[in-house]
Every structure is written in C-alpha cells, then in structure tokens.
Amino acid sequence: MDFFRNFPFISIVFSLFSAVVCSLLPGKAARIWTIAAEAILALLSAGTLLYTVILGESVTYRMGHFGAPWGNEIRFGMLEALTALVFALVLLLSVTGGARYVIRDVPPKKINLYYLLINLLGAALLALVYTNDIFTGYVFLEILTLTSGGILMIREIGRTTLAATRYMILNLLGSGLFLLGIILFYDVTGHLLMPDMHEALLELGKSGEYALPLSVTTGLVCGGLAIKSGLFPFHTWMPDTYGFATPTSSAILSGLVSKGYIFLLIKIMTRVIGLDNPILTVARNILFLFGLLGIVAGSVLAIRQNSVMRMISYSSAAQIGYIYMGIGLGGTAGFAAAIFHLLTHAVTKPLLFLSAASLMEVSGDSPVFHDLQGAAHRNRGAGFLFTVGAMSMIGIPIFAGFTSKLLFSLAAIGHLPFKTFSVLVILAVSTILNTLYFIRTMIRIYTSPEGKKEDRTPFGPQLSCVLSGSVMAAMNVILGLQSQPVLALIERGLALFS
Amino acid sequence: MRNLVYNYEEAVAVVLFGIGFVTLLFHRNLIKKIIGMNIMDTGVFLFLASMGYVKGGSAPIYAENADFYVNPVPAGLVLTGIVVSVSVTAIMLSLAVRLHQRYGTLNLDEIYRIAREKINER
Amino acid sequence: MRIVDRIRRWLSESPDLLEDAGGIGETRDLPREVMRREQHEADRFLSEGAKSFDRKKFRTVYGILAAASAAILIGVLLTAVAALPRYGVENERMDEVADYYIDHALEDTGAVNIVSGMILDYRAFDTLGESFVLFTALNCVLILLRRDEPGEEGEDDYYDLTHDNILRKAGLVMVPSVILFGFYVMLNGHLSPGGGFSGGAVVGAGLILTAAAFGNAVSARIVTEKTFRILSGTALGFYCLAKSYSFYTGANGIESVVPLGTPGSIFSAGLILPLDIAVGIVVSLTMYGIYRMFRKGSLT
Amino acid sequence: MVFFKIVLLLLLIVCAVSAAFSKRLLASVIIFMAYSLIMSITWILLEAPDLAITEAAVGAGVSGILFLMTLKKIKRTGNEEKEEKDENR
Known part of the structure; x- marks a missing residue:
C-alpha cells in the first residue's frame, strides 16, 4: 500500500515520457499509445485517491534529495486526487471519443504530433493539480498554454490559425501578469514553496509592512489567471477558439484547460494567501462581480448565436462565470460548490462538444441550426448524448447540473442580503436563459423538416464516439445522484488543503 | 517616491514591462506585437534578477577571493524564463508566417475583415 | 413591436446579421436562394436604423480602455x-534559502557553479518542465511549418547564400570555434558559468551558421532527419529517466548510487554533467530544427 | 560602476521605445537585437554570467534570426510597396 505514495510522481513523469515516445511513433501507434497512457493515468489517479482516502491526510512528496524550504515538492490530498482522477478520465474519454475527428481534420503525417501534445497537456494538468511550488506551477502553466495553442492550431483552415493567434496573445498576456505576481511574492516573502510563503505572509500580515505590494500581487495573480481561464471581460477569444477547432481539441480545451488554471488559482488562494486575508476578500468580491456578469453575458450571447459550436462556447463562458461566483462566495460551502461545478463542467462540456460534432457530421458538416434539423433522427446516439448534456446544463434534477446549482444557492444563504439576493436572481435568470437556447436546439435536432424521411447513419463508425459519450453521461448522472460522497470528499479535501 | 531612486533597477524593469504591454495592445501588426511580448518578458526577468543582486557580491561560483555571493535563485528562475520566452517567440513567429501565407497581410484588423468576408460568400 | 418581430425571427431561426464585437462571425452556409431572400430582408431590417457593427467605433473604445x-x-x-x-x-x-544554497551547494551537489547545482539538483523539477517547454515549442513549429508533401516547394525560393564567398570563408573560421565554445560551455556547466541551456544555445547558433553559410545540403548531411528525431528523443528520454531516478531515490530516502566526485574536476557533481549534455543536445537540436522549419519546412 | 549601469538602463529604455514605435519592421527587429545585446551586458553587471551567455546566444542569436527569417518570408511573398504601406498602419 505504501508504494501508492509514488503514484502522482509516476503519473506526471510517465506522461512526459510517453510524449517523447509519441514523437518517435507513427500516427496510428501514437494514438494507441496515448489511449493506453491516459488509461494508466486514470488508474494511477484512482490509486492515489484510494491511498489518500484510507490515509485520511494530505501527503507531501519530496521531489529530490532535499527537504522543504530548499528542494521542490508535490503535495496531494483527497481533493487533488479526485480532481486528477476526473481530469484523467475526461481526457481519456475525449481522446477515444474524438479519435475520428482527429483523423478527419489533422494532416496524416502530423497525427502523432497531435497525440504528443495531448500527452504533454495531461502531464501539465496533473503537475498543476499536484504542485506545491509556485514557480513549478508557472512552468507547467506555460506548458499547458503552449500545448493548448498547439492542439488548436493543428487544424489547417485559416480561421483556426487566426483564432490560435488571438488565443495565444491573450493567454501569454495573462501568464506574463501571473509571472510578475509570483516574482513580487518571492521578493516579499523570500520563499517559493507555498507553505513557507504562507508563514512569511502571516508574519507580514501581523507586522503590516509591504501591504501595497501584497495587494498588487494578489491582483496580478487573480487577474492573470482570470484572463487565462476566460472570465467575463476576457472571454472574447472563446467562441472563435472553440467554434473552429477540431471538436476533440475544443472538448479538451473547454473541459480541462481552463479548469487547470482555476484549480491553481484556488490552491494559491487557500494555501498561499490564506482565506482570512482582507486583501483576498476584496479580490474575491471583484471576481464574484465579474462571475455574475459573465453568467448573464455568456447566456445572452449564446442565445443570439446561429452556430451550435459557438453557442456551446458562449455557454462555457457562462459556466466559468459560475465557478468564479462560487469562489467569490467563499467559505467551505462556496469553494465546495465551485469545485463541484468545476468537476461537473469538466464532464459535461466535452460530452456536448463531441455529440454536437457528430450531429454536425450527419448534417453536411455545417454547424448552422438550419441544417441541423432532424439530425438526432439521423444519428440517434449523438442526439441522445446531446440531450443528456443539455439537460445537465439546464439543471434537470437527475443530472449533475441541478446539484451544482443547488449547492450554489445553499452556499449563498449565509451571506449579506444583497449578495444572497444577487446570486439567487442570477441563478434563476441564467437557468431560464439556458433553457431558452438549449431547448430550442433540442427541438430543432428532433424535428425534421415537413415529413422528410430521415435515413439513419450506420452505427459502426459511431461506436467509439457513442461509447465514450455514454460513459461521460454516466459520470454526469453519478455526480448528479451520488453527489453526497463526492461532496464529502471535496469538503474533507478542502479542510486539508491549506 | 524617494525610494524609487534607490530601486532604480526595478523601476526601469517595470517601465520596460509597460512599454512591452503598450506595444502589445496598440500595434496591429503581428510582428510588432511579438516584439512587444519579448520586451515585456525581458522587463519581467530584469525585475526578477535585480531582486537577487547584492552590492559588492560576486557571481554565485565558488572562488577563493569572493567574500560573499549574490543570491543564486533568481538567476536560475530567469534562465528558465529566457528559454520560455524563446519558445513563445518561435511559436508566434511561425503563426505569423502561416497567417501571412493564408491572408497575405499581418495586420490583424485586415485579417479579421478578410476572414469575415470569406465566411459570408462560402 | 420590433422585439416581438425579432423573437419571431429568432424562433424561426433565420440568421441574425448583427455580428458580435471583434469575433470572426458565424459560419453561415445557407443554400443560395435562402441567402438571397435573407439578404433582401436584412437590408430592410438594417435600413430601419439598427446600425450594423462599426469597426471604427470598436477601435476607439478599445483604444481608450487599453490605454x-x-x-x-x-x-x-x-x-x-x-x-x-x-x-x-x-x-x-x-x-x-539563498544562504543555505551558498553554504551547502558544494557538498550537496558537488557543483562549483551554485546556479547549475540549484537548477539541476535542488529545483530539478522546474528544469525538467523547462526542457519540455522547448520540446513543445519544437513540435508546435513542426505542426505549423513542416511541409510533408514534397510538391509544395515552389513558393519561397530563398536567395541562397552559399555562393556568397565572404560568408563561406567567414563560416569556415567561425563555425568550428562557435561549436567548440558551445561544447566547452556545455561540458563545464557545473564548474564555470554556463550549463545545458547556454551551451545548447551556442551550439544551436553554430549549427544555424553552418546551414546558412554552407547551404542546406551540407547541414542536412550533418544532421539528417533520422538522427535529429532519434537524438532529441533519446536525449529527452534519458533526461526524463535520470531525473525520475533521482526524484524517486530522494523521495523514498534511498541513497542514490551516483558518486559526487572531487569538486573542480570535470567528472564531478554526480548527475549534473550527463544532464547538462542531454539538455545541451535537446536545446541545440531544437534551435536548429526551428531554423530549418522556418527556412525550408523540412529537415532534408 | 553605478553610473555605467544607469547609462545601460537608459539605453535599454531608448532601445525599447524605438523598437516599439519605429515605422519599418526591419529597423525595429534590428533595434530589438541591439536591445537584447545590451540586456546581456546588464546581466553581467548584475553578477549573473549564466544568463549573459544564454541571453546573448538566444536573444540576438536565435530569436533575432527567426525574426529576420519571418520578415524575409513575408517580403518574399508580399509585393514590395504593399508591404511598405501595410507596415505603417
């Protein structure tokens, strides 16, 4: 049992190593190797979760021969292991489900480069989840930015190159601000490891010196990561990026990459700055405000869209707003709701993107609603999966979306009247807006134009897509119905987080 | 502000960061944006390295005549940063080449206009 | 009244011609006659004063906000x-933290250059991530610029510098010294300033100079496609395995068998020398590969 | 020594401003290469020799060459006068 302790370290280094192997393999072998590697990652994360649940406390794993303040270390508890498990599973399912679109969109000789970037992306995500050192967080955040840009620009149509340029410029601006924030932290506290920084910050808090640099640092770190994860004023790159990329890439980008940045932000907030810090409450309120604006703006803009892919991208901008609303609410209830919604959205969004992509495929490859009419009859599996994803986004009780909305409203109870009121109103308004555009889409894909006999596509090629989609749908339903054990895990993990 | 005179190295680094930030936001040509991004990065690294400097300290390599050394940690971090900024420059420049092959210009406003026209008259 | 009209139009899913600010716009692939009908109706709709999106206004608002x-x-x-x-x-x-590094770097890592000791031993996880940032950059450039079909050559026929005698003669003198200096910096990483990244960058610049001065054919013979892939793969693989060995032994308290050797001699400082060579190879091949992708789109 | 450091820093700012606001792309790339050379001298003054070698080899060396290659590819495909007009906007 004690060997399970090495699993996080093995999972990160193994996926880095399998990226190197993918560079030497041809396309098809690289795909099989990557799917096997992601499956192993999922197993290792499950093992870590088992180990941490049995152990009951968080483990710090020393990377190298030297102890805490000098060497480098990773730290994992229940919450990190659960997030790593969900990320690894979603990555595995997106890759298996979306293999067809990679073969369709990516030039044949560069398919192994695509799978190479997927492996690196997996390694960077796990490193962001597990790291206990803030500069290691920056390095793997940079790898995540470059690999997500890479899987975006691999589809060789003009619009993806343009969308990739815009995505990279804004993202690199965000990581520049984040790096400046880290540097100010290092200058003031003298440490790079999160627990030591926290002690130094507590001393500084008591003696009250460097108040201005600390508030500037919190602003830079929160602003940088908000820009990167696409919070409200910085969400303009999302529709072009997710709309025109390969469906697999947009599933991974929207489901996992922005979640990695938010998880790092939550870790810095709880472990470095500390939740009782007055500067942090101001920063969280600002994020709360932008989260609310993001929910409304994302939903309103999603209604106006004419292409199903852009509609889903705007709705994911709104969901990012939900998570920041949870962070803004604060307290264990607020953070637990935010992390629960982070996991729900990581499971639901790839499902929506992949099923929308297969619906598009059977309706002449055009994402416009006009052509999607009756697509669900032509491809029953994808229609059903899209409905499951849409139901969860609206918040129908069986699915996870309902539980996360319930958690948000419960978390909002204990706060100042205007905060509780604004959260409940925004939840209601956004549910109505979600219902508007998702029900409209569902009506459209199920009503074929006047009496046209829809010829059903053969089930053969759809197998891997529908299979992985249904596993994601099953995860969604499990999160929805069995949310209590997951929530308990999150709450115990949060308690051990700092 | 008197303190700004003492921290002149870090003040210059922040000014460089500002120049890079402004170039990145205002220039429409992609190559100018990449140069601005590079200036921004070097500004941040100058800020980081000037933190570790101690007046009269010698380079962090063991030598008999050195009485005390400069802080080695920022030097290590900036080395990582320089390699990151080279990789970012290489990727953005190859994106610029591909954009120019496809749209014929590097002015982002022009490219948006052409991209939008190409969509409508499919 | 117009709101109801718009909701009716929205429900009957005819395309809404107002595009959002700054985006590329929706993909509208309607059949030809639907397009014409929509265009006529859109002109009527636009002429009713609902001003369509104006690029100038967006630019000034963006300018003020950005400033x-x-x-x-x-x-x-x-x-x-x-x-x-x-x-x-x-x-x-x-x-x-800094004083601990200065006082204990020699006996902990055996490296005379404290920065190399810190990069490759104390905080080695960052540097592992670092060389994978370079590996990602190489692959993104390969994705964008590598041309697989030989036919696509024509477009950028370069002004070939090889018959330029000045560069060729200067190259004959400079290339060996640059590459020699690069290897020196790489191999003495733990003794004098330098190390894997600096040495690799200098050797990379040397390789680029050979490609520029003596033409693609000569440099393609030195670094063929196969050696490029195999060499950079094995160097990164070795780097990954060596570092995970030292992480694993460190984390579980097992004494690592790598000797630290006498400080000051070349073969000292345990794993740092082989790691420097591996990082140097990766960095120089990446720089050379990126140059060749920009120049000719292929390594042959 | 402090005077020399201040001169270098002022030179850095002048180079950054002129690289950012110069009209022709080729001029701003060359000024950027000079900027990274001055930066590498600043690293020496800040007692960080590793960074000096890396910045010299990488700043002026590799990214400088990549910038010039991009300009050559652009000049090669776009016609000359259109490029001039395009740069000034």
Whole structure:
C-alpha cells in the first residue's frame, strides 16, 4: 500500500515520457499509445485517491534529495486526487471519443504530433493539480498554454490559425501578469514553496509592512489567471477558439484547460494567501462581480448565436462565470460548490462538444441550426448524448447540473442580503436563459423538416464516439445522484488543503 | 517616491514591462506585437534578477577571493524564463508566417475583415 | 413591436446579421436562394436604423480602455516597486534559502557553479518542465511549418547564400570555434558559468551558421532527419529517466548510487554533467530544427 | 560602476521605445537585437554570467534570426510597396 505514495510522481513523469515516445511513433501507434497512457493515468489517479482516502491526510512528496524550504515538492490530498482522477478520465474519454475527428481534420503525417501534445497537456494538468511550488506551477502553466495553442492550431483552415493567434496573445498576456505576481511574492516573502510563503505572509500580515505590494500581487495573480481561464471581460477569444477547432481539441480545451488554471488559482488562494486575508476578500468580491456578469453575458450571447459550436462556447463562458461566483462566495460551502461545478463542467462540456460534432457530421458538416434539423433522427446516439448534456446544463434534477446549482444557492444563504439576493436572481435568470437556447436546439435536432424521411447513419463508425459519450453521461448522472460522497470528499479535501 | 531612486533597477524593469504591454495592445501588426511580448518578458526577468543582486557580491561560483555571493535563485528562475520566452517567440513567429501565407497581410484588423468576408460568400 | 418581430425571427431561426464585437462571425452556409431572400430582408431590417457593427467605433473604445488599463497597471506597479525592499541591500527574508544554497551547494551537489547545482539538483523539477517547454515549442513549429508533401516547394525560393564567398570563408573560421565554445560551455556547466541551456544555445547558433553559410545540403548531411528525431528523443528520454531516478531515490530516502566526485574536476557533481549534455543536445537540436522549419519546412 | 549601469538602463529604455514605435519592421527587429545585446551586458553587471551567455546566444542569436527569417518570408511573398504601406498602419 505504501508504494501508492509514488503514484502522482509516476503519473506526471510517465506522461512526459510517453510524449517523447509519441514523437518517435507513427500516427496510428501514437494514438494507441496515448489511449493506453491516459488509461494508466486514470488508474494511477484512482490509486492515489484510494491511498489518500484510507490515509485520511494530505501527503507531501519530496521531489529530490532535499527537504522543504530548499528542494521542490508535490503535495496531494483527497481533493487533488479526485480532481486528477476526473481530469484523467475526461481526457481519456475525449481522446477515444474524438479519435475520428482527429483523423478527419489533422494532416496524416502530423497525427502523432497531435497525440504528443495531448500527452504533454495531461502531464501539465496533473503537475498543476499536484504542485506545491509556485514557480513549478508557472512552468507547467506555460506548458499547458503552449500545448493548448498547439492542439488548436493543428487544424489547417485559416480561421483556426487566426483564432490560435488571438488565443495565444491573450493567454501569454495573462501568464506574463501571473509571472510578475509570483516574482513580487518571492521578493516579499523570500520563499517559493507555498507553505513557507504562507508563514512569511502571516508574519507580514501581523507586522503590516509591504501591504501595497501584497495587494498588487494578489491582483496580478487573480487577474492573470482570470484572463487565462476566460472570465467575463476576457472571454472574447472563446467562441472563435472553440467554434473552429477540431471538436476533440475544443472538448479538451473547454473541459480541462481552463479548469487547470482555476484549480491553481484556488490552491494559491487557500494555501498561499490564506482565506482570512482582507486583501483576498476584496479580490474575491471583484471576481464574484465579474462571475455574475459573465453568467448573464455568456447566456445572452449564446442565445443570439446561429452556430451550435459557438453557442456551446458562449455557454462555457457562462459556466466559468459560475465557478468564479462560487469562489467569490467563499467559505467551505462556496469553494465546495465551485469545485463541484468545476468537476461537473469538466464532464459535461466535452460530452456536448463531441455529440454536437457528430450531429454536425450527419448534417453536411455545417454547424448552422438550419441544417441541423432532424439530425438526432439521423444519428440517434449523438442526439441522445446531446440531450443528456443539455439537460445537465439546464439543471434537470437527475443530472449533475441541478446539484451544482443547488449547492450554489445553499452556499449563498449565509451571506449579506444583497449578495444572497444577487446570486439567487442570477441563478434563476441564467437557468431560464439556458433553457431558452438549449431547448430550442433540442427541438430543432428532433424535428425534421415537413415529413422528410430521415435515413439513419450506420452505427459502426459511431461506436467509439457513442461509447465514450455514454460513459461521460454516466459520470454526469453519478455526480448528479451520488453527489453526497463526492461532496464529502471535496469538503474533507478542502479542510486539508491549506 | 524617494525610494524609487534607490530601486532604480526595478523601476526601469517595470517601465520596460509597460512599454512591452503598450506595444502589445496598440500595434496591429503581428510582428510588432511579438516584439512587444519579448520586451515585456525581458522587463519581467530584469525585475526578477535585480531582486537577487547584492552590492559588492560576486557571481554565485565558488572562488577563493569572493567574500560573499549574490543570491543564486533568481538567476536560475530567469534562465528558465529566457528559454520560455524563446519558445513563445518561435511559436508566434511561425503563426505569423502561416497567417501571412493564408491572408497575405499581418495586420490583424485586415485579417479579421478578410476572414469575415470569406465566411459570408462560402 | 420590433422585439416581438425579432423573437419571431429568432424562433424561426433565420440568421441574425448583427455580428458580435471583434469575433470572426458565424459560419453561415445557407443554400443560395435562402441567402438571397435573407439578404433582401436584412437590408430592410438594417435600413430601419439598427446600425450594423462599426469597426471604427470598436477601435476607439478599445483604444481608450487599453490605454486606461495600461496606465493604471504601470502606475500601480511603480508605486509597488517604491515600497519593495531596497535594491542592492541584503534582503534578510530572502537569505534563509539563498544562504543555505551558498553554504551547502558544494557538498550537496558537488557543483562549483551554485546556479547549475540549484537548477539541476535542488529545483530539478522546474528544469525538467523547462526542457519540455522547448520540446513543445519544437513540435508546435513542426505542426505549423513542416511541409510533408514534397510538391509544395515552389513558393519561397530563398536567395541562397552559399555562393556568397565572404560568408563561406567567414563560416569556415567561425563555425568550428562557435561549436567548440558551445561544447566547452556545455561540458563545464557545473564548474564555470554556463550549463545545458547556454551551451545548447551556442551550439544551436553554430549549427544555424553552418546551414546558412554552407547551404542546406551540407547541414542536412550533418544532421539528417533520422538522427535529429532519434537524438532529441533519446536525449529527452534519458533526461526524463535520470531525473525520475533521482526524484524517486530522494523521495523514498534511498541513497542514490551516483558518486559526487572531487569538486573542480570535470567528472564531478554526480548527475549534473550527463544532464547538462542531454539538455545541451535537446536545446541545440531544437534551435536548429526551428531554423530549418522556418527556412525550408523540412529537415532534408 | 553605478553610473555605467544607469547609462545601460537608459539605453535599454531608448532601445525599447524605438523598437516599439519605429515605422519599418526591419529597423525595429534590428533595434530589438541591439536591445537584447545590451540586456546581456546588464546581466553581467548584475553578477549573473549564466544568463549573459544564454541571453546573448538566444536573444540576438536565435530569436533575432527567426525574426529576420519571418520578415524575409513575408517580403518574399508580399509585393514590395504593399508591404511598405501595410507596415505603417
């Protein structure tokens, strides 16, 4: 049992190593190797979760021969292991489900480069989840930015190159601000490891010196990561990026990459700055405000869209707003709701993107609603999966979306009247807006134009897509119905987080 | 502000960061944006390295005549940063080449206009 | 009345011609006659005063917002810098970690150059991530610029510099010295300033100079496609395995078998020398590969 | 020594401003290469020799060459006068 302790370290280094192997393999072998590697990652994360649940406390794993303040270390508890498990599973399912679109969109000789970037992306995500050192967080955040840009620009149509340029410029601006924030932290506290920084910050808090640099640092770190994860004023790159990329890439980008940045932000907030810090409450309120604006703006803009892919991208901008609303609410209830919604959205969004992509495929490859009419009859599996994803986004009780909305409203109870009121109103308004555009889409894909006999596509090629989609749908339903054990895990993990 | 005179190295680094930030936001040509991004990065690294400097300290390599050394940690971090900024420059420049092959210009406003026209008259 | 009209139009899903600010716009692939009908109706709709999206207005609003945010950011940063610890004076908070490195680097890592010791031993996980950032950059450039079909050559026929005698003669003198200096910096990483990244960059610049001065054919013979892939793969693989060995032994308290050797001699400082060579190879091949992708789109 | 450091820093700012606001792309790339050379001298003054070698080899060396290659590819495909007009906007 004690060997399970090495699993996080093995999972990160193994996926880095399998990226190197993918560079030497041809396309098809690289795909099989990557799917096997992601499956192993999922197993290792499950093992870590088992180990941490049995152990009951968080483990710090020393990377190298030297102890805490000098060497480098990773730290994992229940919450990190659960997030790593969900990320690894979603990555595995997106890759298996979306293999067809990679073969369709990516030039044949560069398919192994695509799978190479997927492996690196997996390694960077796990490193962001597990790291206990803030500069290691920056390095793997940079790898995540470059690999997500890479899987975006691999589809060789003009619009993806343009969308990739815009995505990279804004993202690199965000990581520049984040790096400046880290540097100010290092200058003031003298440490790079999160627990030591926290002690130094507590001393500084008591003696009250460097108040201005600390508030500037919190602003830079929160602003940088908000820009990167696409919070409200910085969400303009999302529709072009997710709309025109390969469906697999947009599933991974929207489901996992922005979640990695938010998880790092939550870790810095709880472990470095500390939740009782007055500067942090101001920063969280600002994020709360932008989260609310993001929910409304994302939903309103999603209604106006004419292409199903852009509609889903705007709705994911709104969901990012939900998570920041949870962070803004604060307290264990607020953070637990935010992390629960982070996991729900990581499971639901790839499902929506992949099923929308297969619906598009059977309706002449055009994402416009006009052509999607009756697509669900032509491809029953994808229609059903899209409905499951849409139901969860609206918040129908069986699915996870309902539980996360319930958690948000419960978390909002204990706060100042205007905060509780604004959260409940925004939840209601956004549910109505979600219902508007998702029900409209569902009506459209199920009503074929006047009496046209829809010829059903053969089930053969759809197998891997529908299979992985249904596993994601099953995860969604499990999160929805069995949310209590997951929530308990999150709450115990949060308690051990700092 | 008197303190700004003492921290002149870090003040210059922040000014460089500002120049890079402004170039990145205002220039429409992609190559100018990449140069601005590079200036921004070097500004941040100058800020980081000037933190570790101690007046009269010698380079962090063991030598008999050195009485005390400069802080080695920022030097290590900036080395990582320089390699990151080279990789970012290489990727953005190859994106610029591909954009120019496809749209014929590097002015982002022009490219948006052409991209939008190409969509409508499919 | 217009709102109801718009909702009716929206429900009957005819395309809404107002595009959002700054985006590329929706993909509208309607059949030809539907397009014409929509166009006629759209003109009527637009002429009713609902001004369509105006590029100029967006540019000025963006300009003002960007200028304001840039000014606020720089002003705040300057005031923060004024309140930071003094430049050039011992920062006692930072010294706790720095003094440990300065005092113990020699006997812990065996490296005379404390920065190399810190990069490749104390904080080795960052540097592992670092060389994978370079590996990602190489692959993104390969994705964008590599041309697989031989036919696509024509477009950028370069002004070939090889028959330029000045560069060729200068190349004959400079290339060996640059590459020699690069290897020196790489191999002495743990003794004198330099190390994997600096040495690799210098050797990379040397390889680029050979490609520029003596033409693609000569440099393609030195670094063929196969050796490029195999060499960079094995160098990164070795680097990954060596570092995970030292992480694993460190984390579980097993004494690592790598000897530290006598400080000052070449074969000292345990794993740092082989790691420097591996990182040097990766960096130089990446720089050379990126240059060749920009120049000719293929390594042959 | 401090005077020399201040001169270098002022030179850095002048180079950054002129690289940012110069009209022709080729001029701003060359000024940027000079900027990274001055930066590498600043690293030496800040007692960080590793960074000096890396910045010299990488700043002026590799990214400088990549910038010039991009300009050559652009000049090669776009016609000359259109490029001039395009740069000034």
